[in-house]
Amino acid sequence: MAQIDLGAISVTEANKLIRQYGEAGEDVDILNPDARHHIGVGLTHPITARVHGSAGYFCAGLTDGPKFVIENNVGWGLADNMLSGSVVVHGNAGAIAGVAIRGAEVVVHGNMGSRAGQVMKEGTLCCRGNANFMAGYMMYGGRIIILGDSGDKVGEDVTGGSIYVAGKIQSLGSDAKVFDLPSDELDSIMEFLDRYEIPFKGTFQKIQNSGKGLRYSKIEPRVRNIPFYTFSGESDYWNQKVQEDIHVKAQIGRYRIRGYGAARPLPHLGDIAFRKDLTSAGSDSGVLDRVNLATEVGGKNGADPLKLSMPLLIAPMSYGALSKSTKVALATASRLSGIAENTGEGGMSDEQREEADQLVYQCLSGRLGWNIHDMQRANGLEIYISQGAKPGLGGQLMAKKVTKEIARIRGIPEGIDLRSPSRHPDVLGADDLVIKVEEFREATGYTIPVSVKLGAGRVRDDIKIAMKDGFDYVQLDGLQGSTGAAGNEVLEYVGIPTISAIQEALDALAEIDCSGQLQIILMGGVKDGVDAAKAIALGADAVAVGTGAIIAGGCIACMQCHVGTCVVGIATQDPEHEKRYNTAVEARNMHRYFESIRWQMAAIADAHGYTDIQQLGRGDLVALTPEVAEITGLPYEPGYRNTQPVAAE
């Protein structure tokens, strides 16, 4: 048996060794752990690792197959996202033990901290002592066995799975209910306890979802489509759309859900103009050879950066909100244009991975579809904090789209109205986030960039946190960004405009003397190369397009993305509807749209006499409205309103 002394080497070096022993099939003894974080993270071989003492945060996290034994206590996030294998802790566990496990067996001989088993999907979490506040919070499946007392609010917002309590149930969470215990389930528990040599006599109370809150009680009526261009109507007040909203609310008695983003007029990139006369821009076909557009993103801390042929990415959109065909088309188009695709929430499909040369893998609060294997085959990892269309809120995926296949990849029950958690189980502040980022880096050997996706709300603070927590780059999403489903009022009124977001971000970096030290990818209503060039001139390092890509790929902007019966086969999981989508053709269409963005960026830079897109600067811009002048600090030059040419093509 191999020995590793954490008194002598760092956890990073130790994890590298543990993985090597894993490949060789040799068990490991870990000495002097002294409650250090991230011990054993990223291990995917079935060896036994014995920790002689206490471990810190995320012990055995992001693993598949190993057996861990910890002789004393563990910190937060024990066995985070563990797919298979087992962990036995002989002392106490901190908060969120067994968070997001997907099949592992976790045994804690002492007590467990708060929110044990949060968002777990499959497997067993067993505690011989007492659990604490909100055990089983938002769990989707698997079982929690508590031999002591339950703690308050056990089973808060539980969706699937079962919680068995042998001691006292101190109080039940909302949506949780006590059920009779079938004898075969008791047998299965006793078999588990025997296997882990835990003596027990007695019985259990079983807690599950009460069956009342998994679907919205009233389904929204289908209404005729109001075209996007009249969406907000002539007036902000009693226009056609507002009336429709009120009619629907009068029937369902709650907020209304729809797709797309804010539809009301907001200050945007269109309110900015280039100072330079661009009449001749794009008339020369040689601009692509004269202007460098190639951009590297995410290399600042030594990871392999994304190598983009131009400062453009595809915005994160989930497989679930979108059909697999659409995700594959996006992946193909990203490869053809030499840019990067992003999985969004809900996991990575093999087809998408094969098609995209560069694929960013997104980690959301529900850890839906998140796992170590896909992390290791991604080109970028991204922690989603929020998005511009709904800052501070989780995603929604209506039951019609939660098919068997989607439920399987996400690890959730089929046919529920899925409301993703609004916050991460293990990120309750910038201090926790540091430790989370480090976990991802440990799991992937510090080779893959780790970014953060921020919805524009409290940008000034968020950007400072992103800088200090060591992210490799930021995806910053403004209010004009879209989503597959969210409450209408949230879409219209919660975030702040994209243009305000980039300005706050730049100001924040300047305030902490870090200007230029954190790459920012701006998104939220970027529709063409002119917008992209303006965003870059303002100070963004690159832009991302989501809605634009979808429209290029066949979307008719009916805003009914949430319904699940998308007539063009994009926002649907129904095979009959998806059949209408011609993946190869739409991939070519998206590719051509991306190429038009490339052309426009190059033409604008060239017309300024620049040889690199990044030479565009704020001095090249003027504000066309007093609002945008106030937001950005650009000079207010209304005289440019009528003279602004658009680059050709």
Add this chain to the structure above:
Amino acid sequence: MCGIAGILFKGDHRNLTTGQALINMLDGCQHRGPDSTGFALYRDANEDELRLRFLVGHGAEAEQSVESIKGKLAEYGADIISEEAIGATYCFVVRYDGDVQKFSYAMENVAKLVSIGESLDIIKDIGGAHDVDDIYDVHSFNGSHGIGHVRLATESDVKPESAHPFWATGFADVSIVHNGQITNYWKMRRRLEKRGFEFHTDNDSELVAVYLAEKLKQGATLKEALKGSIDDLDGTFSFLVSTKDEIGYAKDRLAAKPMVKFEDDDIIAIASEEVSLNKLFPGMALNTMEPPPGTYETWHR
């Protein structure tokens, strides 16, 4: 956005100085807050003697500041027993037996007062635990107890004055280190301001300190004050409080911020993470526990 630590020695048996113990613990959780580090250290008190530490900066600016402080001390009839310049701070020990609250408000208005107390001395600056120790010689401090803090600055600048711990402005010997965010900050602050209390930062940790100190002044025990804080303060928090004779903790009902404690016959040590506690006992498996949500506890020296 930070890490916290506190230690109280129950007797004289110790293998580390109080200062060194806090340095080790804060070094252990420096990843939670690399920007600045601070210590609230408690010595044995001398009757009628007050220790005042000011942030004065360096050079001419410092000299001017020290002159105006001396003027104000004379105005209040405080006799200087000793004085010392160290790092960016200037420390006076004075004999003073008047109303401390009025005195400290007056002192706050001539210079940046970091702490005041018969026993308390707050040392805080930018950098890590060892950086601050290099300047302020924290490791040689060996009083009965102390608390400390590492900070990740997000909402304000990286400056010594925005480092933690905070003392309860106007109240001698009460200090606080806090991890979390008080969401009814302005409501609580306005309530206290109406009663005549002053605030010198917009930091929610200062509010917690003043809130507790006011309860103590009204005659509550530290335990009662902590119990009240769990009811009255909204948000996420795990904090440590210290007075001349006691340390204590309180933890919010949502248990959103970490805290681990270790106690044996010689010490009580509390920190954000067990890794800090293990820094006191390398290589040992400690019998620690995580305080449950909505709880508080105090220990007397």
